[in-house]
Amino acid sequence: MVQSAVLGFPRIGAFRELKKNTEAYWQGKIQADQLLAVGKDIRAKNWKLQKEAGVDIIPSNDFSFYDQVLDLSLLFNVIPDRYTKFELTQLDTYFAMGRGLQRKATETTAAVDVTALEMVKWFDSNYHYVRPTFSHSTEFKLTGSKPVDEYLEAKELGIETRPVLVGPVSYLALGKSDKDSLDLQPITLLEKLLPVYIEILQKLAAAGATEVQIDEPTLVLDLEEDVQAAFKVAYDTLAKASGLPKLILTSYFGDVTPNLKAITGLPVAGYHFDFVRSPKQLDAVVAALTPEQTLSVGIVNGRNIWKNDFAASIEFVKSAIAKVGAERVTVATSSSLLHTPVDLDNEKKLDAAIKDFFSFATQKLTEVVTIAKAVSGVDVSAALAANAASIKARNESSITNDPAVQERVSKIDASMSARAAPFPERLAEQKTKYNLPLFPTTTIGSFPQTKDIRINRNKFAKGEITAEQYESFIQSEIEKVVRFQEEIGLDVLVHGEPERNDMVQYFGEKLKGYAFTTNGWVQSYGSRYVRPPIIVGDVSRPEAMSVKESVYAQSITKKPMKGMLTGPVTCLRWSFPRDDISQEQQSLQLSLALRDEVQDLEAAGVTVIQVDEPAIREGLPLRAGAERTAYLKWAAESFRVATSGVANSTQIHSHFCYSDLDPNHIKALDADVVSIEFSKKDDANYIQEFSNYPNHIGLGLFDIHSPRIPSKEEFVARIGEILKSYPADKFWVNPDCGLKTRGWEETRASLTHMVEAAKHFRELEAAKSA
Structure with missing residues (x-):
């Protein structure tokens, strides 16, 4: 049976629970333990949702209160000195790194004034990550156990998960040198960084994790020779360590073939590639696999909301199976589903014809499972027929084409x-x-955008005030x-x-x-x-x-x-x-x-x-x-x-x-x-x-x-x-x-x-x- 896998799930909550409670914490309206409880509840719901959908490989450590790269910086003690001198809690240090902090002195606390770390786009998405900032004085060490804690949380719920970590080469390559260490090339810190990766991976294995998804998305970039060479150094070093789980080297958002030489022959259990963005790389990546390595086929789009074309995806996965064998293939999302909305079923106002074109994160779980079943010989004919009808309806829809615009x-x-x-x-x-x-x-x-503005906008949308009243309000705000x-x-x-x-x-x-x-x-x-x-x-x-x-x-x-x-x-x-x-x-x-x-x-x-x-x-x-x-x-x-x-x-x-x-x-x-x-x-x-x-x-x-x-x-x-x-x-x-x-x-x-x-x-x- 071909397995199904999800690389990550949205962490915001179906109705933005994370946003509301995080901002409440920043405003002093709730305490840290209340915010942490909200995070735990969202994680539990996400894991149960994926389990109930029939997903075989469910991610953990894909949750974050702010950003998954910032999580790693906190975990590995990549915390510039300017954030450590205020004796903040670890949670407040984390948020200060993400968004800055300015706080007046009180009888019990000192004044705080510190800017945020640089924030940049996550590859070509509209997600932003907080750029790791390294200096000559950076001392890598574990300051917590978040990946292990969240793996064990899921295990307590009876759900086995595959923890996710950003890989060591990408973590360094996506970082920058601090203003006091501009001569520092972050990739040169690899040998100092690897021991903390080994330590957290050993802890995950000791907790029961048999496999870890290790994300190296920089493989889709133009990489300097020193960064390419770093992959062999990193993964050979990890392979020599004892007591580590299997590693699935994961890439997404593009074509890895220009960097394929850098990862060919690495001692990892398997690879994941994004075939939504680059289906043409299949032959090249298959040729690079050893007979023992698995291939995770990213075929359900983690970046867009269109319903998957089952017929085309099944044909593609079957071509991969023909090359490496069903026992070595996993059907997966192309990337984390972080970039898609949570659940299409929560849309009550969409026109039914248009709604039928879409698939959000929750629906994509079923898509991954259905494709895996189909290529395994399970009868999913009803789902395939319904999908084919949806694809045909969209292709023929009058909504799509306007000859005047095209002209x-x-x-x-x-x-x-x-x-x-x-x-x-x-x-x-x-x-x-x-x-x-x-x-x-x-x-x-x-x-x-004040509360008063939002209230009046909502009143107008609900018909509680007239257009004239709303326009008058807007003009008063403009003035x-x-x-x-x-x-x-x-x-x-x-x-x-x-x-x-x-x-x-x-x-x-x-x-x-x-x-x-x-x-x-x-x-x-x-x-x-x-x-x-x-x-x-x-x-x-x-x-x-x-x-x-x-x-x-x-x-x-x-x-x-x-x-x-x-x-x-x-x-x-x-x-x-x-x-x-x-x-x-x-x-x-x-x-x-x-x-x-x-x-x-x-x-x-x-x-x-x-x-x-x-x-x-x-x-x-x-x-x-x-x-x-x-x-x-x-x-x-x-x-x-x-x-x-x-x-x-x-x-x-x-x-x-x-x-x-x-x-x-x-x-x-x-x-x-x-x-x-x-x-x-x-x-x-x-x-x-x-x-x-x-x-x-x-x-x-x-x-x-x-x-x-x-x-x-x-x-x-x-x-x-x-x-x-x-x-x-x-x-x-x-x-x-x-x-x-x-x-x-x-x-x-x-x-x-x-x-x-x-x-x-x-x-x-x-x-x-x-």
Whole structure:
């Protein structure tokens, strides 16, 4: 009998229980033991759910209160000194590393003020991990037993699990050197790290675990020779240790064949590969197996919500069985199901025809089990027939195809993706029009989404208040935000986005071709969950989406007001995209819809327009080559199609966050002003890379995902460092990202200090000119 396996399950709870209780703990409303109990309850429910679905290999240690990589940093004592000097509990140290901590002194506790570690995208997903930060003084040792504890929790419930660990090579390769150890290459720490892996693996074996899933996702990247060589060193060392469980080396999100030599012949029990993303690698990876090694076939998509095509998957798994034998094959999810919503059955408002197209994490359990049964000769004919009917219905659905949209995309030409004049000419007109000071200040878009805003949005959605009442409320919130920005002296304003639930969902709800969920939440980072809309068909814009609010905001101030839009690539990447047409086609459809919106904003007198593309780096193919080249071409084209149909004096902004950016990629967009996340960057070379960027740029000055408030002096020091290698006349002053998740007290203080710092540097520059 071919076994079924799941690589990881969502840890947020079916109704966001983890978010609600984690935030309650941060706010002091519940104690640590209450939060830990919630985590234990979610884990138990997840294990029981998988057991009841018939999954053979169920994961443990896939749960996390914040991030699975941060869990490992805490477990292995990879804790920079700045977090250890405050005598925090282990849980509070963990959260301080993830989100920072600023706390006033009390009679019994000292003051705490520490920033968070850097947070970046997990490969090409919208999940963010907390980057391990190493120094010459890092001392690896076990500080706990989380993987063992959770394995034993499941065992007490009568459920045998396979613990999951991020592997040693990927853990180091995904990390960075701390600011006091910039000459350190993390991969050189491998020999010091391996003893703690051996220790935790021995403890797992002693607890009864016979097999461990050891994730090495960096195998789908372009790896330096020293990282490739590290795999043999690592796994040969582990193999020599006594009392270890079997290891299943696990890769996902792409093709491992360029790095296959590095893992061929390793002393592991088996491998897992992602055949959803790269089915073409089957022959190569099979050829690399020894006769004893098993093959886990990742065939149920862990990254998207479309129902599995059983006929195609069964055929693929049978081809794998024909090559290695049924006794050596496992049917699995392609990756952890962390990236999918928990349960489709919780969606009560979806149109039945569209709902039949989808499969969420809970439903994917049944898919894995059904495919494993089918290739084992078990009669699952009823399930196969129902699945075939669903696949046929989707392929033939009128929801999917809009000939008018397809025709419009076919007529896109070069003239639609180029501004009328180069940036220097545009800049001259914009200087005259806006007359902004040196170091112009602005924010990225959103302001705090207060409880009052959420209550009124829900009342309107439920029909408890009229459209007129809701519009009046939104206008009052916009006016509060505008007056606040005028009061503290910001130069280019935003309307605060009180009417918006999410930067993609809001626009998706106004576009044709999208579907939406009620409980389709997915973790983005920490307690930040998103509810990605689903692109179900060709996309178009029936009417204006944001003009009314932007025009109102501009009407109540003499300062420039930014119109705020989400760019085409981000609308695509932060949705669940279609899998039946290319992402390029979907992005271009979105670009045309946004082009109409940009032109409508300009015509209505809103002539500073920000089109955010925080996901453009996320979408970059993981390896250099033709696919990446093509992506960069159509991603940039999509942005320019959306933004190029405006006058030279209309100023186009864009924003990017939480990833390692290449200035050349941003340059191709030809935005007049860009803002990027920078507050967690320690590398002076990163500033230097952007110093030759031809247009204007704002390097984000404070971390909006942290509750801490930077002082004016901190902003002055930060700007001063930047100006050592970045020209003053091109530098905008702004936060890292939008302020939606922050409270008003933090927002007011942080922005006030930021503006004061900008004024400080204006005075310095004026003194130089005097």
